[in-house]
C-alpha cells in the first residue's frame with residue numbers, strides 16, 4: 001500500500017509500504033494512484049514527495065505478479081499522471097530504486113538520492129525491458145550511450161555515479177525525506193515544463209546508425225542467444241528516432257514479445273532460485289534459520305596455486321585478514337608478485353580502496369595457529385590433503401573451521417583425519433576464484449550445522465552464490481560434468497568434430513563449448529581424475545580393449561591427447577591449436593582431424609553425419625539425467641540448487657534457466673523418451689539409463705519444477 005501524510009504544512013508525503021523492498025504490487029499501485037489524486041485535490045498541498053519505507057525506495061515491479069492475471073492500475077499511465085501534475089513531485093531515493101522503482105522516479109520532476117542509494121534498470125536480467133517508460137525517458141535524460149549501457153547490462157549505479165550521469169539532481173548524507181521536503185519547498189512555484197523528461201528531445205548523437213549498429217553487434221555477441229538485450233537496444237533506438245508517444249508504443253510492443261517468452265520465465269525462475277538456495281537445509285535437519293554462523297575475522301589459505309591465490313584475494317576483498325601459506329619458495333614468490341595486481345584490478349572494478357595490507361604471507365603452516373577458518377587449496381591429491389588436515393588439526397586453535405577447496409575428493413575422509421570432524425566442510429570455489437560467483441559448500445555426515453552456516457555466510461560476504469551440497473565424488477557440478485564430457489568424446493568417435501560439438505553448445509547459449517573449456521582448464525585435469533578413478537591407465541589407450549573399461553564404453557581420446565603432451569591452451573595445443581603456449585584464440589587443428597580419422601580407422605569406427613540436435617540431446621540429457629540422480633541421492637536439496645550451480649559455475653545460459661528447469665521446459669516425457677532411445681542405442685553407457693526419479697516424475701504427471709520436491713520427498717521417505 002501507500003501511506004499518505006501532510007508534512008511541513010504544504011507537502012503531501014507518499015510512502016510506499018510493501019516490505020521488504022516496496023515492490024510495486026497491485027495494492028501499492030492502487031495506493032499511489034489514490035494518494036496522489038488526494039494530494040492533487042487538496043488545495044493545502046503545494047508539492048509532493050514520494051519515498052519508500054524502511055530505507056528502501058522501491059525494488060521495482062512485483063516480480064511475483066508476473067505470470068499471474070495482473071490487476072490494479074498499470075504503471076505507465078500512473079507515471080504519466082505524476083509527470084503531468086502541476087504540483088512539483090520529488091522522488092526521495094534511499095536504498096534501492098530499481099526497475100519500475102527508478103521508472104517511477106523518472107516520472108517525478110526531481111530526484112534526490114541518499115549516498116547509500118543504488119539505482120538501475122535491471123529488467124534485462126529478468127528477460128524483460130524497462131517498459132514503464134524507462135527506455136524512453138532515460139536516454140532523453142542522460143543521453144543514448146549511457147542509457148544503452150545501463151539498460152542493456154542492467155547494472156546498478158551508486159548515488160554518486162547517478163549524480164554524475166544526471167539521473168539524480170542532488171545527493172545527501174542526511175535524512176532523505178527531510179532533505180526532499182526542504183528541496184521541494186525551495187522549488188515551489190518554479191515552472192515544471194522543463195522538468196518533464198518525456199518532453200525532452202533525445203540528446204543528438206552524430207552517426208546514430210553506426211552507433212546502434214556497433215552496439216547491437218556487441219550486445220548480440222554478449223547475449224549468447226538471449227533476446228532481452230537485443231529488444232533493449234531496439235527500444236532505445238526508438239527513443240532516439242521517434243517522438244515520445246511512438247517510442248512508448250514500440251517499448252510496449254517489444255515488451256509484449258518478451259513478457260510471455262520462455263526466456264523471461266527462465267530468468268525470473270533464476271531470480272527466485274537464487275533467493276531460495278540461500279535458505280538451505282540439509283538432511284540432518286539443520287537449516288539456515290536455526291543454525292547460527294560464527295563470525296570469521298581472520299582466515300587462512302593453504303597453497304598459493306591459481307585457486308589459492310584467487311581465494312586469498314576474494315577473502316581480502318571482503319575485509320578479512322588473511323594468512324596466505326605456501327611452503328614452496330618459488331610458488332610463494334610468484335604469488336606475491338601476482339596478487340597485488342589481482343587486488344588492484346578488483347578494487348578498480350568495484351570502485352573501492354585497495355586491501356593489500358590484509359594479507360600476510362608465510363612458508364610455515366604454523367602461521368595459521370590463531371585464525372578462525374582455514375581454506376586448504378593444495379594440489380588435488382588425497383595423500384597431500386590428508387597430511388595438511390592432520391597438521392591443521394594439531395596447529396589450529398580450538399574451534400577453527402577447516403575447509404577444503406577440493407573439486408571432488410571425499411570431504412568426510414579428510415574430516416576423519418582431524419580431531420574435530422564436525423568443524424570440516426568443503427568450500428569448492430571455481431576458477432578464477434576472486435571472479436566466479438559460485439561456491440559449493442560441501443557438508444559431510446559429521447559437519448556441524450554451525451560449520452555449514454559459517455561457510456554459507458562467508459560465501460555470501462564474499463559476494464558468492466553459495467549452494468549447500470552433499471558429499472560425493474565431484475559433488476554436484478563436476479559429477480554432472482562427467483556424463484556430459486563423456487558424450488562429447490563419444491560424439492567425436494562417431495564422426496563429429498570439436499568444432500561441431502562446441503558450435504552446437506554455443507548456439508544453445510554456453511559461452512564456450514565443452515572442448516574449448518577443456519583446453520582452457522587443461523586436459524590434464526580430467527586425465528588425473530580418470531587415472532585416480534582407475535579409468536585412464538598408462539598404455540591402455542591404444543590396445544584392443546581401449547574403448548571398454550570396467551565393463552562399460554570408454555573413450556580414451558582425452559588420454560591419448562594428454563599422452564602426446566597436448567594439455568590445451570597452456571601447451572598451445574589441445575582439441576584446438578593456439579598461436580603459442582598460453583594463447584587464447586582457438587583455431588581448428590588439421591592434425592586433430594587426421595588424428596580422429598586414424599583413431600576411427602584403428603578401431604573400426606565409421607564416421608557418420610551427426611546433426612546438432614543429437615549433439616545437444618546426448619550432451620545435455622546425459623547431464624540432466626545425472627542431475628536427477630543427484631536429487632534422488634539427496635546430494636542437492638532441490639532442482640534450484642543444481643540450476644544455480646550450472647548457471648553460475650558452468651556457463652549454462654541463464655535464459656534457459658539451468659539444466660533441471662530446462663528439462664521441465666522441454667518436457668520430462670520427452671527427455672525420458674530420448675534417454676530411453678539413446679540408452680537402447682548405447683546399452684554400454686550407464687549414464688544414459690534414465691534415472692528412476694525422472695520416471696517417477698513423469699508417472700506423477702510431470703509436475704512443474706517448483707513441485708518436484710514433493711515427489712523427491714516421497715522417494716526419500718520410501719528409502
Ligand SMILES: CCC/C=C/C(=O)SCCNC(=O)CCNC(=O)[C@H](O)C(C)(C)COP(=O)([O-])OP(=O)([O-])OC[C@H]1O[C@@H](n2cnc3c(N)ncnc32)[C@H](O)[C@@H]1OP(=O)([O-])[O-]
Pocket residue numbers: 020021023059060061062063064075096098099100101122123126128129130131132272275276
Ligand atoms: C511494466 C514492467 C516494467 C518494470 C519491470 C520491473 O520493475 S521488473 C523488477 C526490476 N527490479 C529488480 O530486478 C530488482 C530485484 N531485486 C533485487 O535486486 C534485490 O532484491 C534488492 C537489491 C532490491 C534487495 O536485495 P537484498 O539482498 O536486500 O534482498 P533480496 O534480494 O534477498 O530480496 C528480499 C526479498 O524481496 C523479494 N524481492 C526483491 N525484489 C522483488 C521484486 N521486485 N518483486 C518481488 N519480490 C522481490 C525477494 O524475492 C526476497 O524475497 P524472500 O526470499 O525474502 O521471500
